[in-house]
Amino acid sequence: MMRTHLNRLRTALRHGADRGDAAIEATIVIPLLIAIVLAVLAGARLSLAGQKTDAAAQAAARAASLERTPAAGQAAAQRAAADALGQRSQNCTSTRVTTDTSGLSASLGQVSSVTVTVSCTVPLGDLLLLGGGPGVRTMTSSFTSIVDAYRERG
Template sequence: MTLTAQARRLLALARQDRGSETIAAAIVTPLLIMLLCLAIAGGRIVTSGAKIDAAAEDAARAASISRTYGAAQSEASAAAARSLDDQGLHCASSSTSVDVSGLAVPIGQVGTVTVTITCTVAMADLLLPGVPGSKTLTSTFTSIVDAYRSREG
């Protein structure tokens, strides 16, 4: 073999990329797994927000068909708790705020009842067991009070 033939052979061996796909996969795979986990976590948080929205809607509807302030408050709280329980969302702490001023309008006029639900959910319930922290989710919904329904302000 001549010197140029040996040099060409060494250059050809140096240009081969054996194993480069494995190294690229070893670098990219953990990043893709982290991105997938992040997408799943975001989806679970959005789904939990939708469950809080549904609970606020149920509570506002329950309050709007009540005839008294006290009944509206208790019906809204009960409906919110029932809805969250039915959907499997467990709040570490929750509060239900009900604005029943729409029940005070005279018969024949349209009033509204507004319910705001705040629920603090542990991240371990949303994502994976052992994940620290919590997320506070809030939702508000307004329901119309029937204008011709009798009520006792």
């Protein structure tokens, strides 16, 4: 009888020793899962921002190449980049558009090009929902568009 009582006591102690393990495992695993989810969200945001910046650079270069003067080409590139980023709901904390419109000064009949570089600074701090966080990342994209060799220039 004593042996049966000891066996029951050992069994109870063994089962009781496992209590709290799930809470400890959850304490370790849940923060890791949250960190992985935030890393995936940051990666997705950066990938989309890169694609939107590429599209803005392409639209800006095309708009600049259709103009007749370098000054008009730069203005058109600025507008087109802002429109492209706005239409795609890209949240940039700052945007920089650099335009090389020297191709618009080339003489008639000469093949030339216009190159536009668009930089968009993407915020990442809001992923933590605390206002702080990993900061920002600047996405930069360039695109070159050919200027029609026989189009009248100013």
